[in-house]
Amino acid sequence: MxxxxxxxxxxxxxxxxxxxxxxxxxxxxxxxxxxxxxxxxxxxxxxxxxxxxxxxxxxxxxxxxxxxQGGFENSDRSLDMAVSGQGFFVTRSSQSNSQVSYTRNGSFRVDANRYVVDSSGAYLQILPTDSEGVLTATGLNSTRSLQLPLTSGTSSATGSVDLSVTFPTDADLPASRSVYTAQNPYAFDRFDPNSYNQSTTTTVYDAAGTAFPMTTYYIRQNIPSGATTDTTWVARTFVGDKEISSDPNVSAPPTPVTLTFDQFGTLSQVNGATPGAVTTNQVRPTGATGPIGFSLTYGANTKMAAAPFTLTSFSQDGYAAGQLDNVSVDSNGLVVATFSNGDSQALGKIVLATFSNPEGLRQLGDSKWSSTGVSGEPQINEPNTNGTGLIQSGALEQAxxxxxxxxxxxxxxxxxxxxxxxxxxxxxxxxxxxxxxxx
Structure with missing residues (x-):
């Protein structure tokens, strides 16, 4: 024996x-x-x-x-999380699969569909909250997968543009210029820098918030001499690849904006009338979801002076929806997304599970477990309640x-x-x- x-x-x-x-x-x-x-x-x-x-x-x-409890290792990622307490993160293997697993490995990432997943692709579970971060539902059946939004708020198309420009008094006529007339409107080629004096590029938006470059080409039409004391400049504006017209009723050929300055360099006329807002026609550049048209105003600071050409000011009222800028997780598990437009949005609270006998959990590998009859049913709670523990963002629990x-x-x-x-x-x-x- x-x-x-x-x-x-x-x-x-x-x-x-x-x-x-x-x-x-x-x-x-x-x-x-x-x-x-x-x-x-x-x-x-x-x-x-x-x-x-x-x-x-x-x-x-x-x-x-x-x-x-294992020790904590600091991380630079907000989606790296560690639990200081007895709780386990809750994950699901897929959106349609109810298989639930529990883990202490808080190394999460974002997949192609903006869901927060662990290293094996299982989805991190959260409970819904209101805008103040207060839970609106409880229990395992109320959990959902955490998905990060791309945008926040609504976009708005540009409806008005206000700009001021300083034109140099000593500017020459373009080398390849032909004087603009109603009968000869195309004596200009935006791809030929010899056909205009200066250009500026700014940004406007369509209704979906898509940004388009607004490029304006300025062409000096005359140099005062004799009885002619006024100076005329022509402004031809393109949104994307389409030229806008300063006459909303005439789109072809586009009518440019004509700016007239008196002998003192003061803007005296816009399109032959007292300076004021010019309503453009609607254009639809390539890639736009809808037409773009706006009220164009050359402000009171627009002038001719013995100074370099300068876009003095520019403002427009269009904007895109806010883009996701950052995601933070506080010690109570509240996930908050902040956006480029200043908005912030509570996405939900990360849930933690505790067990009456964690030693009875069944190992699944990858630092994941599933519940058994020996471990007892999981108790689902928000962090910092009923012994679940606190969540530390920017840290990982070591073995x-x-x-x-x-x-x-x-x-x-x-x-x-x-x-x-x-x-x-x-x-x-x-x-x-x-x-x-x-x-």
């Missing part, structure tokens, strides 16, 4: 070595929980047997997980493995293994001696 007794010891220490080796191998695994092997002695007993009997070896009673302790245990298991091997060797020697006895 000594062979089998020592053999059970060998198997036990082999299992112990495997458990320790697994702990050491996962010392760098985020959210990993170490395990320990538990053994029991084997006794063969009968009703009339004496109370003092020799044992028959050892057996594996189970491999228990140790859900002690709760003490490498020094594991190396000492490894040496001890190795020696125990050698001792059991020696016991087998001794039993073999004794058996061999008995077999070799001669009468």
């Amino acid at each position: 000594s062979f089998y007794t020592a053999l059970s010891g060998l198997k036990a220490q082999q299992t112990e070595l495997g458990v320790i080796s697994n702990n050491i191998a996962n010392v760098g695994t985020t959210g990993f929980k170490k395990s320990t092997a538990e053994f029991g002695d084997i006794i063969s007993s009968a009703p009339l047997q004496t109370s003092t009997v020799a044992g028959q070896g050892t057996r594996l009673r189970g491999i228990d997980q140790q859900f002690t 709760n493995v003490d490498i020094t302790e594991e190396l000492v245990a490894l040496i001890q298991a190795q020696r125990n293994f050698s001792a059991n091997a020696k016991a087998i060797e001794a039993a073999n020697t004794m058996t061999e001696t008995i077999v070799n006895l001669r009468a």
Whole structure:
């Protein structure tokens, strides 16, 4: 029997070595929980047997997980999270699949559809909240997958443009200029810099919030001489690849804006009338979801002066919806998205699950577990309630493995293994001696 007794010891220490080796191998695994092997002695007993009997070896009673808190490692990502407490993050394997798993690995990322997922693609679960971050539903069945929005708010098409320009008094006529007349409106080529003096490029928006460049080309038409004291400039404006007309009723050929300055450099006329707003026609540049047209005003600061050409000011009332700028997670699990237009939006609260007996959870790999009858049903709560713990954003929980302790245990298991091997060797020697006895 000594062979089998020592053999059970060998198997036990082999299992112990495997458990320790697994702990050491996962010392760098985020959210990993170490395990320990538990053994029991084997006794063969009968009703009339004496109370003092020799044992028959050892057996594996189970491999228990140790859900002690691991240390935190700082991270620069807001979607890297660690739980300081007993709670587990809740994930689902797919949108349509109800399979739920629990993890302490808070390394999350965003997939192609803007969902927050873990390394295996499972979806992080949150509970819905109102705009103030107060829960509006509770329980596992009320959870949903966290999806980050791309935009916030609504966009608005440009309806008015107000700009001021300083024109140089010493500007020459364009080298390839032909004087603009109603009969000769196309004496200009925007791809030929010799056909205009200066250009400016700004931005306007269509109804969907798509930005388009608004490029205006300025062409000096005359130099005052004799009785002519006024100076005329022509402004031809393109939105994207389409030229707008300053006459909303005439789109072809487009009518440019004519700016007239008196001898003192003051803007005296726009399109032959008192300076004021000019209503343009509607154009639809390539890529626009709808037509773009606006009220165009050259402000009071528009003038001619002995100064370089300058776009003094520009403003327009169109805007795009806010683009996602940042995502933050507070210690209570509230996820808030902020956008480029200054908006902020509460997306929900990350839920944490606790168990009456976490050691009874079934391991799934990748620092994930599923509930069992031994672990008990999960208790779903928001962070910082009922012992779930706080969430620390920008940190990851390290494995709760003490490498020094594991190396000492490894040496001890190795020696125990050698001792059991020696016991087998001794039993073999004794058996061999008995077999070799001669009468």
